[in-house]
Amino acid sequence: MKAVILAAGYGTRFLKDLQNINDQTLKDLIGTPKSLLPIGGFPLISYWIxxxxxxxxxxxxxxxxxxxYYSKFEKWKKNYPFVTVINDGTSTNEVC
Incomplete structure (x- = not known):
């Protein structure tokens, strides 16, 4: 059995929410994909792995x-070298 985790979203709604918050700690998360958000000190995806x-x-x-977000996942996977990260090649969530 294989597991495929789909993490190719752009988080546009989440980004808008973060931009409207006055908490600097949360604003520091701007540019972080949702699956790499820290929960209890570890990225959410680490718990899944x-x-x-x-x-x-x-x-x-x-x-x-x-x-x-590909480079962010590549950086994260240094702790999980057995995980394969695949870049879907898209740079926007716009439909062709």
Whole structure:
């Protein structure tokens, strides 16, 4: 069995919410994909990976993201070298 985590959204509604908040701690999250948001000190996706490792071979975990966030996921995966990050090649959520 393989796991594919779809993380290719742009978070446009979330971005608008963050821009309207007066809390600097939250404003610092602007530009962070939702699955990399820190929860309890760790990115949300890290919890998913740890849970998946209990039922899958680690090499069978794939994350699909977009061009905008690809480098952030590549940086995150240094702690999870067995995870494959796939860039879907898109740079906007606009329909062709």
């Amino acid at each position: 740890e849970a998946l490792k209990t039922v899958l071979e680690p090499k069978d975990i794939y994350i699909v993201t977009n061009e905008m």
